[in-house]
Amino acid sequence: MSPLSAENGCAPRMIYLVIAGYAPSLVGFRGPLIAALQAHGVKVHVAAPGLATDDALRIRLERQGLVAHNLPLERTGTSPLADLRALWALLRLMGHVRPHAVLAYTIKPVIYGSLAAWLTGVPRRFALITGLGYSFQQQGRGGRLQALVQRLYALALRRVDCVFFQNPDDEALFRQRRLVQPCGRTCVVNGSGVDMAQFAVVPQSSAPCFLLIARLLGDKGVREYAQAAQRVRAQHPDVRCLLVGWIDTNPDAIAQHELDAWVANGTLEFLGRLSDVRPAIAECSVYVLPSYREGTPRTVLEAMAMGRAVITTDAPGCRETVVDGDNGFLVPVQSVDALEQAMLRFLDDPALAGRMGRRSRQVAEEKYDVHKVNAVMLREMGIS
Template identity: 50%
Template sequence: MRIAVIGGYAPSLINFRGPLLARMVALGHEVHGLAPAHVPDVGPQLEALGADYHRIPLSRRGMNPLADIGALLHIKQALQRIRPDMVLSYTFKPVVYGSLAARMVWVGERKRVYAMITGLGYAFTEEPAGLRRRILFNVAKGMYRSGINACDGIIFQNPDDENFFQRLGVVPERVATTVVGGSGVDLDHYAVAPLPQETVFLCLSRLLKSKGVGLFAEAAARLKARHPGAVFRLAGPLESGGDAVTPDEIAAWRRDGALEVLDPVDDVRPLLAGASVYVLPSHYREGVPRSILEAMSMGRAVVTTDAPGCRETVEPGLNGFLVPPRDVESLTQAMERFILDPALARTLGAASRARAEARFDVNRVNDAILAFMGLLPGGPGAEPGREAGAGAEA
């Protein structure tokens, strides 16, 4: 079968979907990855997996109608050249425009379209307040409805998003749905590492306010004053827009000295190996945060929020702690437990690894996706109007 996989960010075809694409190729399918151009070019890496790379002009951010219509037409042209039997899109714009383009190419044909919802992001972070947020919410909802209406099946990464979309009326009854364990994690690549001697807290995140990095900085300042020997580290890329942490805020954190702000890295494993506890106080609508899964796989205890996507990773008291979103006092108290009782990091970290093995192994997650799409030998696939494999990895 010829399969087109459409993403909004070229490196994600390798970093997040690479094992899935490789598994498709190993099963004998012809795989084509579509994403915007990126420097450095990911084409050679996709070719090494056995897949072809096609560049599409698609902006990840912004709502420029003319540019987005142009992107839709370019995706349609690319699909006309590839002539796939199946399309899988993930992230917001590819789900909308990739699914619509596939149906435009396949008018009257019984070929299949799937979408993966990898988190709902800023537009759905909270109840829309203010005119601008209400407009953004309703535009995003309408666009999702249009894209999903062109699909045969939807893959969610957590049950909260599935329930939320069904309450909004975005998913027609005829469209099958399933829930899987995020993008999964490569348990061999993210192997267990010995814990450091000191108590080290690490947050890996894009520097966005909705990811809770400001809350982490405030908790670090409070705890550093009480426990000078504790270490707090933050690493991640700068972002732009109203939700972004500003360079002035980062400079202030560095001057205060409680928080080590590091440059983003390509390989997070050394940073995770140097940490004893992983912290992500996000109130962003996550799918299942990949960084938490990587930390769990390496045997790290987790402190995160009782919010969609994040709550899937932690059983409170077993492998970490859940705190209310935007609650810096609760976050501080949860982190302080590891300073007062350093043995917790070892006990809860071992449970994190066991939970990653049981629920988030990338091979199991990918097989759940492929079975839903009917791509495993003997797999039933998703029949229209039927929920196929719901909760398989959630």
């Protein structure tokens, strides 16, 4: 039966294809949005690399009523031939599924997914910019990669109906560089949102404890966190500094020997990669993310929802989550000195983390509730 055929004699269901560059994000980041689409009667197909080998994730997606497709896409690779294979696979997939709409997020899915959707005549096409990624941070040889990515973005985003951004700085940058046309339709949403019931407030321990959750990349500020933690612990040896994450294949990844040294000298307690970060957040009193740039950092929203004060950078995507002095502190990008001083302020005033943590929860409820965020996206995609 064709995807456009009526089911059980009823009118044809709307079919959406959601394309990701990282399969677990379909559950962790886009899960509530996909569930909202399904609640409106939409049939949802998902495509991502790795679904051919991750049986547990594929089964989980299928049990949610989704149709899962493996995508031969190299998330961090730079091979033109491999990218052409991914584009060809997307063209074939769309010819088979015949979706009414496509939503793609992260760099390669946005570029190749949007182009494939346009070439196959998908009626409605949407792109979600969740951050700028490694290529936008580089100069020199990396600058050539940046220029190529921007040309491809401009080519692809001309073919979409709406581009979603997760902070106003990214939207402004895309317009300034004409990656989005002057008349192009855009919408800024408050990140991916956070499930306020799932990430409920947990009382803080009286023992001071800092936490960073991130892919272990240089531009996440992991090195700055380690240096600041070493300084703070030299003054307050009882303070714990936790790190959750994993070493990525990204060229900007932290080296294994760096991580081993931080653990060996007692600077950081490394908890590894966690499928559920709530126990780690519950253990900390202050959440730290010294990132150079984000879309909107999901881990910060989760920490805020659980009632934690936040230290993050005065950088795009990060600065939107914290009002300096209210629910946390903003520090300059790459400033170990400022990060150290912000951490020490919580140690000098033991009640500060609790006060700021309560404000974090209030801000999260008002601004970052996942249902509010998804309602905006559904409305912009013509679903109500």
